[in-house]
Amino acid sequence: MHVPAENDIIELMRDHEITPTQQRLEIAQILFTKPQHLSADQVLAMVNQDSALVSKATVYNTLKLFANKGLVKEVIVDPAKVFYDSTTTPHYHFYNVDTGTLTDIEVREMPVGNLPDLPEGTEAEGIDVIIRVRSSSHTT
Amino acid sequence: MHVPAENDIIELMRDHEITPTQQRLEIAQILFTKPQHLSADQVLAMVNQDSALVSKATVYNTLKLFANKGLVKEVIVDPAKVFYDSTTTPHYHFYNVDTGTLTDIEVREMPVGNLPDLPEGTEAEGIDVIIRVRSSSHTT
DNA sequence: ACTTGGCCTAGACAGAGTCTAAGTGTTCGG
DNA sequence: CCGAACACTTAGACTCTGTCTAGGCCAAGT
Known part of the structure; x- marks a missing residue:
């Protein structure tokens, strides 16, 4: 099957x-x-x-x-x-706001600096990076 | 301000x-x-x-x-x-998932690498970085 | 077999956001 | 001045994603 x-x-x-x-x-x-x-x-x-x-x-x-x-x-x-x-290894995302399509970005393609100091009394849970794109030839 | x-x-x-x-x-x-x-x-x-x-x-x-x-x-x-x-200069955010509080992060506190190659036929519109935190001493 | 506990279900419900059709100015030409 | 055109606002109905409830089902242990 x-x-x-x-x-x-x-x-x-x-x-x-x-x-x-x-x-x-x-x-x-x-x-x-x-x-x-x-x-x-x-x-x-x-x-x-x-x-x-x-x-x-x-x-x-x-x-x-x-x-x-x-x-x-x-x-x-x-x-x-x-x-x-369903991909649980760290990675980021492109989001096409026109089509609603979500695409992965490998971390190595876009390094992100170290975490800044967190607010008092909190601990980090995760970091999300989203690059919003729109389809070109699309005059806003 | x-x-x-x-x-x-x-x-x-x-x-x-x-x-x-x-x-x-x-x-x-x-x-x-x-x-x-x-x-x-x-x-x-x-x-x-x-x-x-x-x-x-x-x-x-x-x-x-x-x-x-x-x-x-x-x-x-x-x-x-x-x-x-209402802040339109580039910056990122902490989001406390327990309290729903949103806090700004200055870009200089957390530099992000250059944009990776965008998907075919798209142009960048913006980049969002969100660090999710939770209040400490909080048993999940 | 009966009970317990976890899982599943239909359908009611909640809350954020959108749509519609009508109302309210406000401007501008005659 | 009048009225037509236009942009903005409104109440309330509506949609859609997601949650809740109350009951049903099923497997395991006694």
Whole structure:
């Protein structure tokens, strides 16, 4: 079948302390099979395109669970929706505001300086770098 | 930082090709008087706290107009709402995910490398850097 | 078998933001 | 002066993403 990684995904979930279930597996397969960055409603549509397999609530709960457990990362670039990123190694993003397309940037292509001093009583959780681009030949 | 007087704001609006109106002035005064970064609904609440001066639609339209004309900048860090930033010189942000507080970072505190090659057929519009922090002594 | 606990579900709900259609000036030509 | 044109504002309905609730399902242990 076109999903050779099924056992790998189960193992990955176990490594992240996530009990594998049928629904979670369906969602994980989509996230790790599709190359793009998907939003929750896209995942919902894709997982149910053949038959109704997973409910809306479960898709949202599962994506949030995956994000909390570090299996995927939330990318916040669009005020309307969250994207989920299955690449967990550090990297940054291009966001095309015209098309809504999200593209990865390798860290080595764009080094970022050390963290500045954090505000009193806080600890760093992550750093997001987003380069917003628009399609050219587009007179604003 | 000095608080711009009403006439300064009118001039600023004219410089940005925005016709000054009573409602826009109310909104601009809030944006440029309050030090923090405000969300649209906060602006709506503040502008109407004494008496109902500006409608919801106008607040949203005006903030978007200001953002398009470069008078303020949208900051997208929270999937639930957009923040508006009256500082237009380049800088980055801390975002405390626990408190929802947004804080500025001067560019000199955290230099970022040159832009990498942009995707085919796109031109850069801006670069956002967000350091997500959480309050310490906080068991996740 | 019964209970417990985790998972899943449909559908109601919430909140940010948008849209629509009408109303309010304000300007400018006649 | 009058009225037409135009830009701006408005209330409220609407949309859309995401959350919550209350109940159902299923597996494991007693």
